Amino acid sequence: MIIGKSAIPLMFTMFLQYSINAVSILSVGHIGENELAGVSLANVTFVVTSSIFIGMATCLDTLCPQAYGAKKYHLVGTYLQRCVTLCFIISIPVIIVFYFSGSILKHVVPNEELAYLAQSYLRIVSIGLPGYILFECGKRFLQAQGNFFGGQYTLFFCAPLNAIMNYLFVFKLGMGYCGAPIAVALNFWIMAILLFSYCVLIDGNQCWYGFQWKQCFKGWKAMIDLALPGILMIEAEFLAFQIITLSCSRFGTTALAAQSVVSSMASLSFQIPFSISIAASTRIGSLIGSNSKEASKISVNVTLFYSLFSGLWNFSILLVFRSQIAGIFTSDPIVISKAVYVFPIVALNQFYDCFNVLAAGCLRAQGRQKIGGYLNLAAYYLIGLPLAMLLGFKYGYEIRGLWGGLGVGIFVLALLEIFYIYTSDWDRIIETSIQRHKQAESDKIIDENTTLV
Numbered sequence: 059m060i061i062g063k064s065a066i067p068l069m070f071t072m073f074l075q076y077s078i079n080a081v082s083i084l085s086v087g088h089i090g091e092n093e094l095a096g097v098s099l100a101n102v103t104f105v106v107t108s109s110i111f112i113g114m115a116t117c118l119d120t121l122c123p124q125a126y127g128a129k130k131y132h133l134v135g136t137y138l139q140r141c142v143t144l145c146f147i148i149s150i151p152v153i154i155v156f157y158f159s160g161s162i163l164k165h166v167v168p169n170e171e172l173a174y175l176a177q178s179y180l181r182i183v184s185i186g187l188p189g190y191i192l193f194e195c196g197k198r199f200l201q202a203q204g205n206f207f208g209g210q211y212t213l214f215f216c217a218p219l220n221a222i223m224n225y226l227f228v229f230k231l232g233m234g235y236c237g238a239p240i241a242v243a244l245n246f247w248i249m250a251i252l253l254f255s256y257c258v259l260i261d262g263n264q265c266w267y268g269f270q271w272k273q274c275f276k277g278w279k280a281m282i283d284l285a286l287p288g289i290l291m292i293e294a295e296f297l298a299f300q301i302i303t304l305s306c307s308r309f310g311t312t313a314l315a316a317q318s319v320v321s322s323m324a325s326l327s328f329q330i331p332f333s334i335s336i337a338a339s340t341r342i343g344s345l346i347g348s349n350s351k352e353a354s355k356i357s358v359n360v361t362l363f364y365s366l367f368s369g370l371w372n373f374s375i376l377l378v379f380r381s382q383i384a385g386i387f388t389s390d391p392i393v394i395s396k397a398v399y400v401f402p403i404v405a406l407n408q409f410y411d412c413f414n415v416l417a418a419g420c421l422r423a424q425g426r427q428k429i430g431g432y433l434n435l436a437a438y439y440l441i442g443l444p445l446a447m448l449l450g451f452k453y454g455y456e457i458r459g460l461w462g463g464l465g466v467g468i469f470v471l472a473l474l475e476i477f478y479i480y481t482s483d484w485d486r487i488i489e490t491s492i493q494r495h496k497q498a499e500s501d502k503i504i505d506e507n508t509t510l511v
């Protein structure tokens with residue numbers, strides 16, 4: 059019940075956050091086919107690169123709930139500071155890639171105009187990247203304390219604001235295509251400011267013991283040991299889906315536009331199991347931190363039980379309402395027809411993916427991102443993508459073949475993750491958690507002259 063109750067506000071949070079980028083696709087999609095394809099390509103690139111920061115933040119999914127469960131509240135804030143610092147450093151080369159992305163993307167897609175449309179979008183969005191990092195890490199700081207409402211309240215304000223800004227910038231103020239990324243970048247910063255204002259003024263500062271500059275650069279090894287496989291775990295999946303999108307560009311602009319529609323809905327439906335996985339990861343991590351082995355096992359069973367219901371829900375919605383959904387994204391009848399044709403395969407993929415996503419949340423709670431990373435690599439790049447390319451190009455199934463091949467990889471991945479979860483050595487997992495926090499405390503040097511914020 060705790061996982062289910064926590065997941066509900068998280069679902070609102072994830073849906074609203076997803077709408078920040080989705081609204082830009084919706085608004086730009088009504089300008090023209092090339093603009094829709096360009097913003098789709100830009101979002102592909104943004105998802106691949108920004109997933110690095112989500113992967114980095116997965117170390118907080120392990121460290122912060124376990125520290126909170128162990129009642130080492132000061133470490134929760136320390137872990138936040140260290141993770142934000144690491145992410146800011148990594149963001150420098152990412153912003154450089156965004157700035158010169160057109161020169162890279164023109165070798166990937168056959169239409170050079172699309173590459174430079176994507177570059178224009180990414181250059182503007184990069185201004186908001188630090189705000190995006192602060193929001194992602196700040197959410198996990200609150201979630202570790204059992205507060206799942208801070209992000210939701212923030213996005214209740216920012217999501218409608220983003221839609222209004224998109225409408226004004228794109229259509230009313232004459233900014234056109236560039237109006238959408240301006241709205242997104244501004245909202246990333248507003249989201250970060252409002253979330254941290256919520257922490258300071260309302261709730262969430264219980265684990266904040268002040269900003270400690272020296273501590274930002276200590277204890278990185280433990281974080282990197284979790285963050286790198288976390289990046290691999292998430293990046294392997296995100297990149298696989300984006301390779302599918304880039305491959306669709308080989309079938310023409312119409313196919314890429316249709317892929318933008320189905321992939322946008324796949325990403326939207328992904329937010330349901332991902333929300334549950336975050337709630338589960340927080341709950342299981344806290345129980346591990348408090349040395350509650352049996353309760354942790356029960357929570358794992360409950361989590362995997364939820365995967366069945368979320369999978370059936372996503373499958374049903376995408377299958378039954380596929381025509382109406384496609385019509386929301388574009389008014390082009392050819393694009394709508396092609397998207398409707400692909401949706402049944404996408405719906406089946408999302409059913410399998412719910413088991414994968416929730417099992418991955420259990421692995422993050424255990425601090426076993428490394429296993430998840432290896433499994434993702436094998437499932438997607440040894441099974442899913444090769445089969446997708448074979449079906450899509452050699453056998454001529456095009457978009458349906460690409461999604462079908464990837465679905466086989468997702469199915470295998472879910473089975474393997476569940477196997478590793480049910481063969482877990484819980485005593486060793488709990489002991490590793492204890493030793494990790496002991497090491498963090500030994501790294502923590504209290505400086506009497508530290509400025510408290």
